[in-house]
Amino acid sequence: MIIHYKCPNCGDDMAFDSESGKLSCHSCGRKDTIEEFDDEFITTTFSQDEAKEYQCENCGAAVITDADTTATSCSFCGAGVVLADRLSGDLAPAMVIPFTISKEEAMAAFTKWCKKGRLTPKGFMTADRVKGITGIYVPFWMYDLNSKADVHAVGTKVRTYTRGDYIYTETKYYDVYRNIDLNYVKVPVDASEKMNDELMDKLEPYNYGSLKDFKTPYLAGYLAEKYNYTDNDLFPRVKAKVQKFIDSYISSTITGYSSVQYKNKHVDTRKRKSFYVLLPVWMVYYDYNKQEHTFAMNGQTGKVVGKPPISSGKVAAWFSAITGGTFVTLKVISLMLGGGLW
Structure with missing residues (x-):
């Protein structure tokens, strides 16, 4: 099923506006809140299966997508469309963080970021080689985790003192035990096989207080994908992601010793809850010296990550x-x- 959001004033297509947080018509300027948008102005076209070809309700052209796309734009009339049949059932996101940075703001922020590169080539710093900038909702799984850690270590305290003509070194050994219970909430892991995991991790943190219940109008005018990996598929990765924080916390509880040697460290991390969310990302494709460089920008905070060329x-x-x-x-x-x- 393909969805269009029609303007009640002029009948043109509406898209989500990151600045106002509303559906906006670029023709007449009308803005409507997502929660109050009248179903009368939502048009749908049904498809019988997960085919890669849909029909644009606006102009009748074929909308060609890959199997993972959940929101796109018609290449003929430019209308933003949502493929709702790919957002239902198990594929329905629980929550979404809407874009708060517009395409123009993203381009300006990226240009500013390029000019900060002290070791980048001079031509790169002009930021005039952008081949494309795309707003995409990337699928993530978020996890609430509980970790229990049983730790046995040996700590030493070393004291050096002088008595008469002799220098003495005294070493005392201590058995150290820790039984730790840790909880982590909203730990994100991207679930798209197309996205670079390192880039997606570096885009964090998002402001998770801005998570909203998922509604399809948030996707209008942007690209979006459905997940390729389930929460069970990605559980080993999220465990590895929190392990360094667990190790750091354990270390912070064992202080005051000259040295610490771990005899046993057993960590059991379990999933309390997981839910599927869409997070906003601007993808910037940049051509320099006959090579394409890919950068990502957090569509909520404006944080830019990527590896620029070095002069x-x-x-x-x-x-x-x-x-x-x-x-x-x-x-x-x-x-x-x-x-x-x-």
């Missing part, structure tokens, strides 16, 4: 400046200590 000339200049400064510093210290000229 070998700037790196050499930076290294020369550092080593030159070190050389001068050592000469000054030498003179202060009575040393001769180098």
Whole structure:
């Protein structure tokens, strides 16, 4: 089923506006709240299966999608459409964080971010090589977890003292036991096989207080995908993701020792709850020196992540400046200590 949201004023297509948080008509400027939008102005076309071809209700053109797409735009008339049959049943997201950064704001933020690159090539810093910028709702699983940790370690305290002509070193050994109960809430893991996991992890954190109950109008005018991996598929990854925080917390409870050696550390992490959400991401495709670079921007906070190209000339200049400064510093210290000229 393909969905269009029609403007009650002029009949043109409406899309979600990140600035106002409402459905907006680009033709007449009308804005409607998602919760109060009249079903009379929602048009639908039904498909019998998960075929990759749909018909645009607006102009009649074929809308071609891959099997994972849940929201897209008609390439002929530009209408934003939602493929609702791919958002139902087990594929229905529980919640969504709507875009709060518009395409224009995202482009401006990316340009500013490019200019901060001290070691990037000069041509790259102009940010005029953008091939495309796409707003996409990326599927994530969020987990509420409970971790129980049983820890046995040996801590030492070392004391050195002088008595007469002798220097003594005293080492005391302590058995350390910890039984820890930790809870983590809303730990996100992206569920799309197309997205780079490292990029998606670095986009965190989102403001999860802005999570809203999922409604299809939030997707109008953006791309969206359904998940490729279930919450059970991704459970090993979320366990690995929280492990470093568990290790850090355990370490923070064992302090005051000269050294700590772990004899046994058993951590049992279990899923209390998981739910499917869509999070907003601007994907920026940038062409430089005949190579395409991909960057991602958090569609709520504006945080940009990615690996820009590095200028070998700037790196050499930076290294020369550092080593030159070190050389001068050592000469000054030498003179202060009575040393001769180098």
